[in-house]
Amino acid sequence: MDLNQLKTFYTLAQTKNYSNCAKRLFVTQSAVSHSIKKLETSIGHKLVEKSGSEFRLTKKGEILFFSCQKIFSELEATEDLINSEKTSIEFIRLGSPIEFGVSILIKNMSEFLRLHPRIHLDFQLGNFLFPDLLNDKLDILIDCKTHQHPDVRTITLFREEYVVIVSPQYLKRQNITEVVNLENCNIISMDKELTWWDNFIHALPLELNLRLTRITRINHVRGMINAVINSMGVGFVPKYTVLKELAEGSLVSLFPEIQLLEDHFRIYLKSHKSSSRKYSSLIQFIKQLNLT
Numbered sequence: 693m694d695l696n697q698l699k700t701f702y703t704l705a706q707t708k709n710y711s712n713c714a715k716r717l718f719v720t721q722s723a724v725s726h727s728i729k730k731l732e733t734s735i736g737h738k739l740v741e742k743s744g745s746e747f748r749l750t751k752k753g754e755i756l757f758f759s760c761q762k763i764f765s766e767l768e769a770t771e772d773l774i775n776s777e778k779t780s781i782e783f784i785r786l787g788s789p790i791e792f793g794v795s796i797l798i799k800n801m802s803e804f805l806r807l808h809p810r811i812h813l814d815f816q817l818g819n820f821l822f823p824d825l826l827n828d829k830l831d832i833l834i835d836c837k838t839h840q841h842p843d844v845r846t847i848t849l850f851r852e853e854y855v856v857i858v859s860p861q862y863l864k865r866q867n868i869t870e871v872v873n874l875e876n877c878n879i880i881s882m883d884k885e886l887t888w889w890d891n892f893i894h895a896l897p898l899e900l901n902l903r904l905t906r907i908t909r910i911n912h913v914r915g916m917i918n919a920v921i922n923s924m925g926v927g928f929v930p931k932y933t934v935l936k937e938l939a940e941g942s943l944v945s946l947f948p949e950i951q952l953l954e955d956h957f958r959i960y961l962k963s964h965k966s967s968s969r970k971y972s973s974l975i976q977f978i979k980q981l982n983l984t
Contacts, residue, residue, distance in 0.1 A: 697731040700724055701739060701753075702760040706976075708747045761980050765807050768973060782970050785814045787824060788834040791913040791933050792957070793817040796981065797834070804977045811970055825960055832971060833960040834978070836930075845966045847959040847975060853931040854891050854954070855938070856946040862923040863944055871902060871947060878906045878925030880916045889928050891953035917943075 704713040704724060714721045732739050739753035749757060788797055793815055801813060816830060825833045826841065836852050858868065866877050882888035884907055896902060906925075910916045913929055920927040921942055937943040959978065965971050 693731065693734060697727045697734075698756075698760055698763070700727040701731055702757065702764055704728065704740070705749055705753070705757045705760070710742075758980060761976055765973060765977065768969060780810060781812050782810055783812050783814065784970060784974060785816065785829065785831045786834075786974070787816040787818070787821040787830040787832070789819055789836065790817045791930070792834060792836075794914070795933055797978075800981055804974065807977075808970070808973060811974075813974075822960070825962070828962070831961060831965060832974065834957060835960065836955045836957050838956075838958070839960055843963055844960050845963045847961075847979075849957040849959055849979060852955040852957050854928060854952050855931045855934065855948075856892060856952075857917070857920050857927045857929060857934055857938075857943045858925075858946055859921055859923045860941065860944055862920075862925065863946075865923070868926070868946065871896065871900065871950075874926060875903050875905070878908055879904050880908050880910060880919050880925045880927040882909070882911055882913075882916070884909050891955070892928050892950075895950055895952050 700713070700717060700719075703716055704710065707713045707716060710721050710724050714724050717724070728740055735752075735756075737752040738750050739756060741748050741750055786797070794817065798815065805811065805813065816824065821830060821833055822835065822837070822839045824830045825844070834849065839846070862868075862877075866873065868874070868877065879886070879889070886893065886904060886907065889904075893902065908919065908925055910919055913933055916927045917929060917934055917937070919925065921937065926946065934943055938945055959975055961971060961975075
Protein backbone atom coordinates (compact mmCIF):
# COMPACT_ATOMS: atom_id res chain seq x y z
CA MET A 693 0.00 0.00 0.00
CA ASP A 694 1.24 3.44 -0.97
CA LEU A 695 1.78 5.74 2.03
CA ASN A 696 0.57 8.86 0.20
CA GLN A 697 -2.62 7.07 -0.81
CA LEU A 698 -3.12 5.94 2.79
CA LYS A 699 -2.65 9.53 3.97
CA THR A 700 -5.29 10.70 1.46
CA PHE A 701 -7.69 7.97 2.61
CA TYR A 702 -7.05 8.77 6.28
CA THR A 703 -7.67 12.48 5.74
CA LEU A 704 -10.83 11.78 3.72
CA ALA A 705 -12.17 9.49 6.46
CA GLN A 706 -11.54 12.25 9.01
CA THR A 707 -13.13 15.07 7.00
CA LYS A 708 -15.88 12.91 5.39
CA ASN A 709 -15.81 15.33 2.47
CA TYR A 710 -13.75 15.23 -0.75
CA SER A 711 -13.52 19.01 -1.00
CA ASN A 712 -12.36 19.50 2.59
CA CYS A 713 -9.89 16.65 2.21
CA ALA A 714 -8.43 18.30 -0.89
CA LYS A 715 -8.08 21.63 0.95
CA ARG A 716 -6.32 20.03 3.90
CA LEU A 717 -3.86 18.20 1.62
CA PHE A 718 -3.44 21.15 -0.79
CA VAL A 719 -4.44 19.07 -3.82
CA THR A 720 -7.39 19.04 -6.21
CA GLN A 721 -10.59 17.14 -5.52
CA SER A 722 -9.99 14.97 -8.56
CA ALA A 723 -6.55 14.07 -7.18
CA VAL A 724 -8.23 12.84 -3.99
CA SER A 725 -10.71 10.71 -5.99
CA HIS A 726 -7.91 9.31 -8.14
CA SER A 727 -5.80 8.42 -5.11
CA ILE A 728 -8.70 6.65 -3.39
CA LYS A 729 -9.50 4.63 -6.51
CA LYS A 730 -5.87 3.54 -6.88
CA LEU A 731 -5.79 2.48 -3.22
CA GLU A 732 -9.01 0.49 -3.62
CA THR A 733 -7.58 -1.21 -6.70
CA SER A 734 -4.34 -2.13 -4.94
CA ILE A 735 -6.20 -3.53 -1.94
CA GLY A 736 -8.94 -5.19 -3.96
CA HIS A 737 -11.79 -3.86 -1.83
CA LYS A 738 -14.20 -0.93 -1.90
CA LEU A 739 -13.29 1.46 0.92
CA VAL A 740 -15.66 4.40 0.46
CA GLU A 741 -19.32 4.57 -0.52
CA LYS A 742 -20.62 7.94 -1.71
CA SER A 743 -24.15 8.75 -2.89
CA GLY A 744 -24.93 12.42 -3.41
CA SER A 745 -24.02 14.22 -0.19
CA GLU A 746 -23.95 10.95 1.79
CA PHE A 747 -20.51 9.58 2.68
CA ARG A 748 -19.55 6.50 4.64
CA LEU A 749 -16.78 3.98 4.98
CA THR A 750 -17.39 0.36 4.07
CA LYS A 751 -16.60 -2.35 6.62
CA LYS A 752 -13.18 -2.79 4.98
CA GLY A 753 -12.74 0.97 5.02
CA GLU A 754 -13.45 1.13 8.77
CA ILE A 755 -10.83 -1.57 9.41
CA LEU A 756 -8.24 0.33 7.35
CA PHE A 757 -9.11 3.65 9.02
CA PHE A 758 -8.58 2.13 12.46
CA SER A 759 -5.12 0.91 11.39
CA CYS A 760 -4.31 4.30 9.83
CA GLN A 761 -5.05 6.00 13.14
CA LYS A 762 -2.36 3.92 14.80
CA ILE A 763 0.09 4.30 11.90
CA PHE A 764 -0.13 8.08 11.59
CA SER A 765 -0.19 8.62 15.34
CA GLU A 766 3.09 6.72 15.52
CA LEU A 767 4.53 8.73 12.61
CA GLU A 768 3.48 12.04 14.16
CA ALA A 769 4.96 11.05 17.50
CA THR A 770 8.22 10.06 15.79
CA GLU A 771 8.29 13.33 13.84
CA ASP A 772 7.78 15.28 17.06
CA LEU A 773 10.69 13.48 18.69
CA ILE A 774 12.97 14.12 15.73
CA ASN A 775 12.10 17.80 15.35
CA SER A 776 11.92 18.78 19.03
CA GLU A 777 14.10 18.84 22.11
CA LYS A 778 13.81 15.59 24.04
CA THR A 779 13.39 17.57 27.25
CA SER A 780 10.53 19.68 25.85
CA ILE A 781 7.22 18.60 27.41
CA GLU A 782 3.79 19.61 26.09
CA PHE A 783 0.97 19.82 28.61
CA ILE A 784 -2.71 19.06 28.03
CA ARG A 785 -5.36 19.65 30.69
CA LEU A 786 -8.25 17.26 30.06
CA GLY A 787 -11.63 17.45 31.79
CA SER A 788 -14.58 15.06 31.88
CA PRO A 789 -17.46 13.84 34.08
CA ILE A 790 -16.22 11.79 37.01
CA GLU A 791 -17.50 8.36 35.95
CA PHE A 792 -16.37 8.71 32.33
CA GLY A 793 -12.95 9.86 33.47
CA VAL A 794 -12.53 6.99 35.93
CA SER A 795 -14.08 4.23 33.79
CA ILE A 796 -12.81 5.20 30.34
CA LEU A 797 -10.21 7.95 30.09
CA ILE A 798 -7.73 7.10 32.83
CA LYS A 799 -7.89 3.37 32.03
CA ASN A 800 -6.96 4.01 28.37
CA MET A 801 -4.54 6.93 28.45
CA SER A 802 -1.36 4.91 29.07
CA GLU A 803 -1.37 3.85 25.41
CA PHE A 804 -1.72 7.46 24.24
CA LEU A 805 1.15 8.54 26.47
CA ARG A 806 3.29 5.70 25.11
CA LEU A 807 2.62 6.92 21.57
CA HIS A 808 3.29 10.55 22.57
CA PRO A 809 6.04 10.48 25.21
CA ARG A 810 6.51 14.27 25.10
CA ILE A 811 2.90 14.96 26.11
CA HIS A 812 1.95 15.27 29.76
CA LEU A 813 -1.72 14.86 30.69
CA ASP A 814 -3.45 16.33 33.72
CA PHE A 815 -7.04 15.29 34.49
CA GLN A 816 -9.83 17.28 36.08
CA LEU A 817 -12.97 15.27 36.81
CA GLY A 818 -16.26 16.94 37.67
CA ASN A 819 -19.79 17.69 36.50
CA PHE A 820 -19.65 21.46 35.82
CA LEU A 821 -16.40 22.08 33.98
CA PHE A 822 -17.43 24.18 30.96
CA PRO A 823 -16.56 27.50 32.72
CA ASP A 824 -13.04 26.13 33.30
CA LEU A 825 -12.71 25.52 29.56
CA LEU A 826 -13.82 29.09 28.79
CA ASN A 827 -11.38 30.45 31.40
CA ASP A 828 -8.50 28.39 29.92
CA LYS A 829 -8.14 26.25 33.02
CA LEU A 830 -8.82 23.27 30.73
CA ASP A 831 -7.65 22.63 27.17
CA ILE A 832 -10.17 19.93 26.25
CA LEU A 833 -13.48 19.01 27.85
CA ILE A 834 -15.49 15.83 27.26
CA ASP A 835 -19.09 16.21 28.40
CA CYS A 836 -22.56 14.75 27.91
CA LYS A 837 -24.10 18.18 28.49
CA THR A 838 -24.70 20.42 25.47
CA HIS A 839 -22.68 23.64 25.42
CA GLN A 840 -22.61 26.44 22.87
CA HIS A 841 -20.15 29.32 22.65
CA PRO A 842 -18.79 31.23 19.63
CA ASP A 843 -15.17 30.59 20.67
CA VAL A 844 -15.61 26.85 21.23
CA ARG A 845 -15.45 24.03 18.69
CA THR A 846 -17.70 21.00 19.24
CA ILE A 847 -16.85 17.46 18.10
CA THR A 848 -19.41 14.67 18.50
CA LEU A 849 -17.88 11.67 20.24
CA PHE A 850 -20.52 8.97 20.76
CA ARG A 851 -24.13 8.40 21.75
CA GLU A 852 -24.63 7.72 25.42
CA GLU A 853 -26.99 4.79 25.93
CA TYR A 854 -28.74 4.25 29.24
CA VAL A 855 -29.97 1.16 31.02
CA VAL A 856 -32.34 0.42 33.89
CA ILE A 857 -30.51 -1.85 36.33
CA VAL A 858 -31.45 -4.07 39.25
CA SER A 859 -29.78 -6.85 41.22
CA PRO A 860 -31.12 -10.39 40.65
CA GLN A 861 -32.06 -10.57 44.34
CA TYR A 862 -34.08 -7.33 44.30
CA LEU A 863 -35.71 -8.32 41.01
CA LYS A 864 -36.94 -11.57 42.54
CA ARG A 865 -37.96 -9.98 45.85
CA GLN A 866 -40.04 -7.25 44.21
CA ASN A 867 -41.30 -9.51 41.41
CA ILE A 868 -40.63 -6.86 38.74
CA THR A 869 -42.20 -8.04 35.48
CA GLU A 870 -43.54 -4.78 34.02
CA VAL A 871 -42.87 -1.05 34.24
CA VAL A 872 -45.77 -0.36 36.61
CA ASN A 873 -44.08 -2.57 39.24
CA LEU A 874 -41.51 0.20 39.71
CA GLU A 875 -44.13 2.08 41.73
CA ASN A 876 -43.52 -0.41 44.53
CA CYS A 877 -39.72 -0.14 44.30
CA ASN A 878 -37.11 2.11 45.78
CA ILE A 879 -35.72 4.29 42.97
CA ILE A 880 -32.03 5.23 43.01
CA SER A 881 -31.53 8.64 41.40
CA MET A 882 -29.07 11.52 41.16
CA ASP A 883 -31.86 13.86 42.28
CA LYS A 884 -35.18 13.73 44.14
CA GLU A 885 -37.06 15.33 41.22
CA LEU A 886 -36.11 12.36 38.95
CA THR A 887 -34.65 14.63 36.27
CA TRP A 888 -31.92 11.99 36.13
CA TRP A 889 -34.55 9.49 34.95
CA ASP A 890 -35.97 11.73 32.17
CA ASN A 891 -34.61 9.58 29.33
CA PHE A 892 -36.53 6.62 30.72
CA ILE A 893 -39.73 8.39 31.78
CA HIS A 894 -40.08 10.32 28.50
CA ALA A 895 -39.72 7.07 26.55
CA LEU A 896 -42.86 5.61 28.19
CA PRO A 897 -46.37 5.90 26.73
CA LEU A 898 -48.17 8.99 28.05
CA GLU A 899 -51.11 6.93 29.25
CA LEU A 900 -48.90 4.94 31.64
CA ASN A 901 -48.62 7.90 34.09
CA LEU A 902 -45.98 6.16 36.21
CA ARG A 903 -45.83 7.34 39.84
CA LEU A 904 -42.44 6.91 41.49
CA THR A 905 -42.49 8.10 45.10
CA ARG A 906 -39.80 6.15 46.97
CA ILE A 907 -36.57 7.84 45.87
CA THR A 908 -33.08 7.52 47.31
CA ARG A 909 -30.76 10.31 46.19
CA ILE A 910 -27.11 9.41 45.53
CA ASN A 911 -25.19 12.12 43.69
CA HIS A 912 -22.53 9.87 42.17
CA VAL A 913 -22.90 7.30 39.38
CA ARG A 914 -20.64 4.69 40.95
CA GLY A 915 -22.44 5.18 44.25
CA MET A 916 -25.77 4.48 42.55
CA ILE A 917 -24.36 1.38 40.89
CA ASN A 918 -23.05 0.02 44.21
CA ALA A 919 -26.40 0.70 45.85
CA VAL A 920 -28.23 -1.29 43.17
CA ILE A 921 -25.73 -4.16 43.37
CA ASN A 922 -26.46 -4.31 47.09
CA SER A 923 -30.23 -4.51 46.44
CA MET A 924 -31.15 -1.02 47.67
CA GLY A 925 -33.40 -0.43 44.67
CA VAL A 926 -33.62 0.13 40.90
CA GLY A 927 -31.15 2.41 39.13
CA PHE A 928 -30.76 4.21 35.82
CA VAL A 929 -27.21 4.75 34.55
CA PRO A 930 -25.13 5.11 31.37
CA LYS A 931 -24.71 1.66 29.89
CA TYR A 932 -20.93 1.89 29.51
CA THR A 933 -20.60 2.18 33.31
CA VAL A 934 -22.06 -1.28 34.00
CA LEU A 935 -20.96 -3.45 31.05
CA LYS A 936 -18.83 -5.64 33.32
CA GLU A 937 -21.58 -6.06 35.94
CA LEU A 938 -24.18 -6.93 33.28
CA ALA A 939 -21.85 -9.48 31.70
CA GLU A 940 -21.02 -11.21 34.98
CA GLY A 941 -24.65 -11.20 36.17
CA SER A 942 -24.35 -9.04 39.30
CA LEU A 943 -26.77 -6.66 37.58
CA VAL A 944 -29.75 -7.27 35.29
CA SER A 945 -31.03 -4.92 32.60
CA LEU A 946 -34.73 -4.18 33.02
CA PHE A 947 -37.13 -3.51 30.13
CA PRO A 948 -34.59 -3.82 27.26
CA GLU A 949 -37.51 -3.65 24.81
CA ILE A 950 -38.12 0.03 25.65
CA GLN A 951 -36.41 2.46 23.25
CA LEU A 952 -34.74 4.73 25.78
CA LEU A 953 -33.80 8.28 24.86
CA GLU A 954 -30.08 8.93 24.47
CA ASP A 955 -27.66 11.76 25.13
CA HIS A 956 -24.47 12.58 23.23
CA PHE A 957 -20.95 12.85 24.53
CA ARG A 958 -19.03 15.66 22.82
CA ILE A 959 -15.52 17.04 22.86
CA TYR A 960 -15.16 20.78 23.42
CA LEU A 961 -12.08 22.95 22.92
CA LYS A 962 -11.31 26.55 22.05
CA SER A 963 -11.42 27.04 18.27
CA HIS A 964 -7.90 28.46 18.07
CA LYS A 965 -6.54 25.28 19.64
CA SER A 966 -8.21 22.89 17.21
CA SER A 967 -5.37 23.06 14.68
CA SER A 968 -2.69 22.11 17.22
CA ARG A 969 -1.17 18.72 16.58
CA LYS A 970 -1.07 17.68 20.24
CA TYR A 971 -4.79 18.34 20.71
CA SER A 972 -5.69 16.72 17.37
CA SER A 973 -3.70 13.62 18.30
CA LEU A 974 -5.50 13.30 21.64
CA ILE A 975 -8.92 13.85 20.08
CA GLN A 976 -8.31 11.21 17.40
CA PHE A 977 -7.15 8.75 20.05
CA ILE A 978 -10.24 9.33 22.20
CA LYS A 979 -12.54 8.95 19.19
CA GLN A 980 -11.23 5.46 18.43
CA LEU A 981 -11.65 4.10 21.97
CA ASN A 982 -13.86 1.02 22.17
CA LEU A 983 -16.71 1.98 24.50
CA THR A 984 -18.83 -1.17 24.08
